[in-house]
Amino acid sequence: MYVELKNINKTYGDYKASDNINFSIEKGKLIGLLGPSGSGKTTILRMIAGLETPDSGDIIIDGEIVNNIPASKRGIGFVFQNYALFRYMTVYDNIAFGLKVQKADKKYIDDKVNELMKLTALEGLGKRYPSQLSGGQRQRVAFARALAPNPHLLLLDEPFAAIDAKVRQELRSWLKEMIEKLGITSIFVTHDQDEAIEVADEIIITNKGRIEQKGSPVNVYQNPETSFVASFFGQPSTIDDYMSFHSFEDVSGIEKAIIRPEFVKVSKKDEVQRFKSSASEGVIESIAFRGANIELKIKVNDTHIIAKRGLDEKEVHVGEKVDIFIYRLFVTKGNEVRLLENKSLVDDSLVI
Template sequence: MYVELKDINKTYAGYQASNHVSFGIEQGRLIALLGPSGSGKTTILRMIAGLETPDSGEIVIDGKVVNNIPASERGIGFVFQNYALFRYMTVYDNIAFGLNVKKENKKYIDERVHELLKLISLDGLEKRYPSQLSGGQRQRVAFARALAPNPHLLLLDEPFAAIDAKVRQELRSWLKEMIEKLGITSIFVTHDQDEAIEVADEIIITNKGHIEQKGTPLEIYQNPQTAFAATFFGQTSQITNYQSFHSFPKVDNVDKAIIRPEFVKVSKKNEVQRFGPSASEGVVERVSFRGDSLELLVNVNDNQIIAKRGLEEKSIAVGEKVDVFIYRLFVTVGEKAMLLENQSLVDDSVFI
């Protein structure tokens, strides 16, 4: 492992921001720390950077314990969410800042800055000031400035938070391509699930100062291991009595069931269904246009369930009675989560 956190603890004024945190990151991977506000993800990032010191435990980078090594000597590049560019410096001087601090020779600085300007597709704009750039361009400059001293590890604290939605989408793809091209180990903090899914090789979910789960985006999305991961990751509806729906196996001591929109099929009463006998009747309470689909809020057995319906399908109105079939759901028992399949999917006897 290139980066390792071993039993890290950190407390602020009685609040434990890191609670026995341990994980490892392989070299060259792009990792997302994903969690709600206050979950401890930024504290982890700042401790790796050397901006905070753990109360106990070890931080290891490239085989070396760095707890007592100053931030400036850890070989780390840091990209802040608010760019943190020097507004009185040109793009060129902002990128060159770290190299000037290291007192590199002018020829090398000039070559490195122009190399990075080309990498971030801003060649020709080196004489501009931050105020003359768009938000996306400013973040690219911040990225280049962090890379200029050739760090071994890149840390990004919500790097797209200050950018509008369309540019944020473009920068996600750009960042992933750049990091893959450079092969630099990178860790970024985000609370945006879509961002983590799209950009990261692996995701580490944080909650109340501890690690809930670590894995690829697909692994975590399809197989959440904890109740929190199942609830937090993705858009969900929660119900207390999942056995009020047809054809699910009984599990003892279930606290709640969690249903994602893609687990649900909503049909009009006059539409033919493959799993008709296992469908439940519901009443549509809300219909919302989401661009590529309609989002439905349906009341089924006194449970409110979110579902989606394609724009090419016949429209459904508020107040309309519909048939609702649930393909699968997660159930939680204590802190654990497990996936249950509707038995109709494998039992031909209930097919129409």
């Protein structure tokens, strides 16, 4: 394991930012620390960097406890949320800063900076100041600056938060490619689930200062281990009484059920349905066009659920009665979670 956190605790006044954090990261992986704001993910990143000190516990990097090693000696590259570029230095001087501090050879600095500017597509911008750059360019300067001193570990705090939607999409794939190419172990913090799923090799989900789950994007999305994780991804609808929907196993002591839009099949009354006998009737309350699909808010069995319909399917209208079939749902008891498949699906497969 390359980076290890053991029993880390950190409190700010009354606020518990880290509550017994334990995790480890393999060398060369790109890790996404994902969680809502205030869940303690940035604190974890800053403690690894040495910008904050844990109250207790050990941080181990490459087999060495680094608790008492100052930030400047840890050899970590850090990309700040707002980039924190030196605004009174040119792009060139920003990137060269870390090497100049190390008193590297002039020729080496020049070669390295030019190499990084080429890598990050910043050629020709060396003499500009950060204020003269676009958001995407600034992000790339911050990235190049963090990489210049050849860090063993790269930390990125909300690297895409300050960039507009279209450029963000491009930068995500760019960053993923770049980090894969360089093979540098990296951890990035984000509150955006899509970003984490798309970019990270592995996701660590934080909530209220604790680690909820760690795993591959597919794994955390499909097999949530806690009710928080189950309700964090997608656009979940939470319902109290899942037994009001047909053909689910009755598990005792269940508090809530979580239904993601992709678990729901919405059919018009005149459409052919495979599981008509297990469907419930609902009324469409609102319709929102989401570009790639149509999002529906449906009132069914005295609760509301969010569902989606494709653009190629027949149009539906507000107030229209539709049939709702739920393929599967998550049921929760405390912080435990379990996936229930609709029994009619199981029976169906048995028949075939």
